[in-house]
Amino acid sequence: MLPVGHIAIYLDRVCADGPLRLRMCRPGEPAGVVIARYHRIGQTDWIATPIMEFLYATEHPEEIPAYATPELVSALRKQYREQYLSKLVPDGRENSKAFGEWLETVGVSYDRRVWGYELATSRAQDEQLVAFLNGRPNKHIYRLRKRNCANFAAGIINFYFPGAIAGADRLADFGVMTPKHVARLVYEYGMTHPETELKAIQIPQVAGSFHRSRPVRNGAEAGLKTKRYLVALSLLQPEALAGLLVLYLEDGRWEIGAGSSVEGPDFFQRSFPQIDPASFASIAKLDAFPFAPEAQAQERELTGLPCLKSMAEPATHCETQDVWYFLSSSK
Numbered sequence: 570m571l572p573v574g575h576i577a578i579y580l581d582r583v584c585a586d587g588p589l590r591l592r593m594c595r596p597g598e599p600a601g602v603v604i605a606r607y608h609r610i611g612q613t614d615w616i617a618t619p620i621m622e623f624l625y626a627t628e629h630p631e632e633i634p635a636y637a638t639p640e641l642v643s644a645l646r647k648q649y650r651e652q653y654l655s656k657l658v659p660d661g662r663e664n665s666k667a668f669g670e671w672l673e674t675v676g677v678s679y680d681r682r683v684w685g686y687e688l689a690t691s692r693a694q695d696e697q698l699v700a701f702l703n704g705r706p707n708k709h710i711y712r713l714r715k716r717n718c719a720n721f722a723a724g725i726i727n728f729y730f731p732g733a734i735a736g737a738d739r740l741a742d743f744g745v746m747t748p749k750h751v752a753r754l755v756y757e758y759g760m761t762h763p764e765t766e767l768k769a770i771q772i773p774q775v776a777g778s779f780h781r782s783r784p785v786r787n788g789a790e791a792g793l794k795t796k797r798y799l800v801a802l803s804l805l806q807p808e809a810l811a812g813l814l815v816l817y818l819e820d821g822r823w824e825i826g827a828g829s830s831v832e833g834p835d836f837f838q839r840s841f842p843q844i845d846p847a848s849f850a851s852i853a854k855l856d857a858f859p860f861a862p863e864a865q866a867q868e869r870e871l872t873g874l875p876c877l878k879s880m881a882e883p884a885t886h887c888e889t890q891d892v893w894y895f896l897s898s899s900k
Contacts, residue, residue: 577605626676637777
C-alpha cells in the first residue's frame, strides 16, 4: 500500500456509547469521541473510540508511559480490547487478518504523529449526526477506491459543511480519496470561511522504541518520495516517474500542519457544559440529509444542516463549539 496515512473525525461534544454507537456527552464528562472507517474489523464499518483511548490507550494521563515499548503498549491495548471490544474482537481472533485493524482504533499516538484541523460547529448538528449514524446499519462496506477511510471522513465533513469536499483529486491521487487531500480541502474551506474559526494542532508521537512515523503524502507524492517505489519505477518504468513528477508539481506540494500548535494529553481533559436539548428548535427529519457519498458518486453535494444556512449569521439556537478533524501520519 502507498504510505498515504489514515484519517478520522473527532467530535468533542459527542461520546461513545460502546464501540458501535454514539451519544451526546453528559454534563461534566470529559469530551470527545473519534470515529473512523476500517477495512478489517469483522463486519463493522466504523468504530467509535473515546479520544484519550484513541490516542493513548488509557483515559488517565498518568498511565501514559514516558517511554513506550511494544510490551507496555500491547498491555494497554489488550486491557482496552478486553473491556470494550471483546464482542467485536474475541479472544483468539485479535491477531487474525479479519480483525487485526482493531489495533488502529486505540493508542495511535504510540505508532504515529497526529495532525488535527478544527472547525466550529453547533450542538444541533452533532445531535443530527449522532441520530443519523445510530439509525443506519454499521455494516462493512469498505472499498479502496470509493469507500475508504477518507471517503467516510469526507462524508462527515460534507454533512457539516456541504460541498467542502468536492471530490477526489483525479490527477495527484489518481481518483482515490486520500487523507491529505481531505485535509487540504478542510484547510482551504476554513481559510475561506473565517466564521469556522480554523485551527490546526499536532500531537507528537509518544517517545519510545517504535519506529518514528513518516509524513502524510498523496498518491503521486508517495510514488516519488517512497524509496521502494522510486527505485522500482526508476529501473522498470522511468517514463512513469516523470509523469508522477509532473502530477506532484501540479497539485501535490501542499504542506500539512503549517502553523499548528503542539498539544498533549492535557488538551483533551476538558469538559463542556451541556445545554438542554429541549432548548433547541426542532430539527428536520433526518432522512432529508443523505450521508454516505460512497453509496453514490463522491462528488455529489450533501444536503445542508439548519445551523449552516448562514454561517456568517448563525441561527440563534446554535451553540458554536468545536469539531476536530484528525489526520494521522502513516507508519
